[in-house]
Amino acid sequence: MHILLTRPLEDSKDLIMRFKELGHQVSHLPVITIEKKDYEDPNYNEFRGIIFTSSNAIKNLDISKINKDIFCFCVGNATEKIAKEKGFQNIFTAEGNVSNLKEIILQNFDPKNGNLIYVSGELVSYDLDKELKIEGYYVKRIINYSVSSIEKLSDEFVGQLKNSIPEIVFIYSENSARSYLNLLKKYNLIDNWMDTNLMCLGEKSSAVLNEIKWKKIFLFNPGEEEYLLYKI
Incomplete structure (x- = not known):
């Protein structure tokens, strides 16, 4: 499966390695920065x-x-x-x-x-x-x-994303959800997720992204990411 992780690299690197070891394709799009x-x-x-x-x-x-x-x-x-x-x-x-x-x-x-x-x-x-x-x-x-939103993506990354929409996206906070939504709108990607499962840490995060049509929405706790793959 193609999985998109949206946390900063420091918080994502272990999970990226684990998913790749399991044979999955992983894209990394940090949607916020911590200052x-x-x-x-x-x-x-x-x-x-x-x-x-x-x-x-x-x-x-x-x-x-x-x-x-x-x-x-x-x-x-x-x-x-x-x-x-x-x-x-x-x-x-x-x-x-x-x-x-x-x-x-x-x-x-x-x-x-x-x-x-x-x-x-x-x-x-x-x-x-x-x-x-x-x-x-x-x-x-x-x-x-403080938390700042990422506001710009490289043309290369946007092209890669359009050519291979992930089957799973992980969102870890309400701030991340807002930033992710704004990026999708900015780069005309809002209608590309009907075959994607959204994994959200909490109902407030999922509520921000409800205007997008997803295949399914799951709520999870940190540490359950790998387990969720087997629910799809």
Whole structure:
């Protein structure tokens, strides 16, 4: 099968290699770029819990001053994996959904236990910090990265895509979905996907791309990509 991956290369290279080992054709179209933002380091000793709604939040954070035994709340498995690699020990993980993450925090962290710090990108689709404050938590938010859309493709890549439309496309965020949709419109590719299966990380991502006619739409969690190939 021909598979199109849309995450930045750092997040896609292992999957690209795995799919190629399985005999699939893989195209790579990173639709967003991640840019680190300057932020002021807080006194981490004032916090008993830390929240990550993206693996990029961890990758762009100086964790040298953070006690790795702190309560660590991650939005999904991909974020949990990076947290473990960085040394965090006391991890609680949702299944890729920020509203579920809120419930996990409510169940496992009493606001009387101390303060929370929330590390995220500039744009979020769910105001987790505000929701937690309503529940009586003290939450400090740090913004340590921003997301920019890719706005131009090479003529060579567009030609290759038109000649061989992938059977599967993976989309990992709402921002990625918007960027992907804009690229398809810009290069007159909007009507080419009737035989393509769309794999989306969450309903909000798939909703952005509902105006395109797909063969089927599947929702998935990070780590399920290979499994999904056998559902088609």
